[in-house]
Amino acid sequence: MLKFKEVSKTYKNGVNALYNINLLIEQGEFVYIIGPTGSGKSTLIKLLDAEEKATKGSVEVAGVDLAKLKPRKIPLYRRSIGVVFQDFRLLEHKTIFENVLFALEITNTPVLKARQRVREVLSLVDLADKANDFPSSLSGGQQQRTAIARAIANRPKVLVCDEPTGNLDPAKSADIIRLLEKINREEGTTILMVTHDISMVNSFRKRTIALQDGHIMADLHDGGYIE
Amino acid sequence: MNITRHVKEGFIGVLRHSAMSVSAATAVMITLVLMSLFLLLTLNLSQITKNVEESVQIHVKIVDGTSMETIDAMKAEIALIPGVKLVTFSDKNAELDRFIAAFGEDGKIFEMYRGEDNPLRDAYLVDVVKNAPLDIIAAKIKLLDAIEGVNYGGDNTLRLVSLMESIQNGGLILVSILWLLAIFLISNTIKITIYSRSEEIHIMRTLGATNHFIRFPFLIEGILIGLMGSILPILLTIFGYQYLYNALGGVLVSNLFILRPIYPMVFQVSGILAGLAVLVGLTGSFISVTRHLRWNR
Numbered sequence: 090m091l092k093f094k095e096v097s098k099t100y101k102n103g104v105n106a107l108y109n110i111n112l113l114i115e116q117g118e119f120v121y122i123i124g125p126t127g128s129g130k131s132t133l134i135k136l137l138d139a140e141e142k143a144t145k146g147s148v149e150v151a152g153v154d155l156a157k158l159k160p161r162k163i164p165l166y167r168r169s170i171g172v173v174f175q176d177f178r179l180l181e182h183k184t185i186f187e188n189v190l191f192a193l194e195i196t197n198t199p200v201l202k203a204r205q206r207v208r209e210v211l212s213l214v215d216l217a218d219k220a221n222d223f224p225s226s227l228s229g230g231q232q233q234r235t236a237i238a239r240a241i242a243n244r245p246k247v248l249v250c251d252e253p254t255g256n257l258d259p260a261k262s263a264d265i266i267r268l269l270e271k272i273n274r275e276e277g278t279t280i281l282m283v284t285h286d287i288s289m290v291n292s293f294r295k296r297t298i299a300l301q302d303g304h305i306m307a308d309l310h311d312g313g314y315i316e
Numbered sequence: 317m318n319i320t321r322h323v324k325e326g327f328i329g330v331l332r333h334s335a336m337s338v339s340a341a342t343a344v345m346i347t348l349v350l351m352s353l354f355l356l357l358t359l360n361l362s363q364i365t366k367n368v369e370e371s372v373q374i375h376v377k378i379v380d381g382t383s384m385e386t387i388d389a390m391k392a393e394i395a396l397i398p399g400v401k402l403v404t405f406s407d408k409n410a411e412l413d414r415f416i417a418a419f420g421e422d423g424k425i426f427e428m429y430r431g432e433d434n435p436l437r438d439a440y441l442v443d444v445v446k447n448a449p450l451d452i453i454a455a456k457i458k459l460l461d462a463i464e465g466v467n468y469g470g471d472n473t474l475r476l477v478s479l480m481e482s483i484q485n486g487g488l489i490l491v492s493i494l495w496l497l498a499i500f501l502i503s504n505t506i507k508i509t510i511y512s513r514s515e516e517i518h519i520m521r522t523l524g525a526t527n528h529f530i531r532f533p534f535l536i537e538g539i540l541i542g543l544m545g546s547i548l549p550i551l552l553t554i555f556g557y558q559y560l561y562n563a564l565g566g567v568l569v570s571n572l573f574i575l576r577p578i579y580p581m582v583f584q585v586s587g588i589l590a591g592l593a594v595l596v597g598l599t600g601s602f603i604s605v606t607r608h609l610r611w612n613r
Contacts, residue, residue: 138522163524164525164526164529167521167522168523169524172522178519180520181516182329182332182516191520191523194318194321194529195523195524197318
């Protein structure tokens with residue numbers, strides 16, 4: 090599903106972010122990627138998001154070789170993955186309903202089917218009653234759930250989450266993880282979650298990949314605490 | 317492609333960003349008002365200049381008692397002078413008609429000079445080509461036989477014509493400068509409008525929206541903002557000119573300066589304003605959105 094083969098990334102300013110990363114994530118897995126600031130987590134996300142290109146090696150997502158992806162094809166690729174960010178990235182001038190609908194409009198989903206799917210995912214993230222509100226009137230947790238609903242609207246095979254709980258308190262964070270687990274279980278979505286919330290990683294045990302200074306330090310299939 | 321969706325998005329965009337929309341439309345509006353003023357002014361000036369130029373005529377008085385043969389021969393001679401377009405003979409009677417007509421209603425009292433007592437002379441009315449050197453042509457005619465006098469309104473006419481032309485040219489330069497300013501002002505406003513939404517554009521891209529999909533509603537917004545900005549200037553053009561025209565009685569100061577009729581000019585100018593508004597809104601938003609749509613991977 091997700092394949093990193095001898096991936097290195099050096100930025101134009103000379104900063105080395107990733108060294109020789111080899112990683113294989115199977116369909117339906119739920120994986121944490123942890124590591125301190127500057128360990129290469131964000132670069133990993135940017136590679137998956139096709140925002141950056143690997144300097145060496147190949148990144149393959151759901152059969153797409155990202156190194157060979159032409160800029161013109163990037164939008165098409167992005168629709169096939171879902172991305173959730175720490176800062177939610179909702180469209181401020183659109184309602185919750187319209188935010189989720191936007192993802193479906195992009196893919197040219199027929200209007201009635203799209204609206205049906207919006208209602209479906211909104212009830213999945215438990216926000217059906219907030220459909221006509223604007224993001225600014227929602228709490229952080231609710232906004233993040235909206236972002237998740239938007240990310241899964243097109244039923245992506247992979248959901249990439251960049252510190253989805255970074256701006257939330259522990260109780261809300263646990264809610265988000267439970268929601269992601271539910272999506273992982275019910276929709277069979279592969280989930281890759283970047284976090285530095287160690288307590289979360291300890292209480293919801295999953296396969297955990299630890300990054301440090303651009304290297305994979307550990308890949309623990311049973312999960313758990315890393316020092 | 318779903319055009320209805322994009323158009324709807326454009327309308328919603330204008331409404332939900334009302335403050336930005338209004339400020340951008342105001343920039344368009346101010347410029348179009350100025351544009352309208354200068355358009356109306358230049359159009360009228362060119363009309364007036366044309367009138368003045370057309371009314372420039374050399375009046376050649378013929379010595380009393382000159383024979384018809386000489387008159388015909390001289391007419392042919394004058395016609396040969398470079399710059400002369402048309403020579404018309406006008407006898408004493410016709411001259412009196414012209415004289416009386418020039419005085420309007422009061423001219424009637426000169427009717428008593430009709431016939432034997434007519435103190436006027438037979439004359440040639442010489443029309444010249446545009447920009448012809450009136451003074452030189454007049455001097456050449458004066459050298460011919462049996463000419464009592466040559467009159468072309470003298471230097472005043474020349475000065476008036478050249479003044480008109482420089483005012484008109486000045487107007488054109490002003491309009492050009494204004495237009496440059498307008499483009500600067502409007503593109504700046506739209507740039508700010510779009511900049512404030514660069515975050516929005518970035519998010520749309522992250523979600524996998526194609527450039528075309530992002531751009532289309534923005535273009536609709538640009539057109540709408542342009543049109544919003546053109547409403548007031550168009551109303552001002554139509555009703556303002558109508559009011560001015562009626563208040564002035566269709567002329568400026570004297571009968572020589574006849575203003576352009578209200579219709580269809582106001583509609584033509586309005587059309588130009590609306591067209592410019594759409595064009596400016598469209599190009600402004602196109603340029604600004606495209607700035608945020610480059611791939612820098």
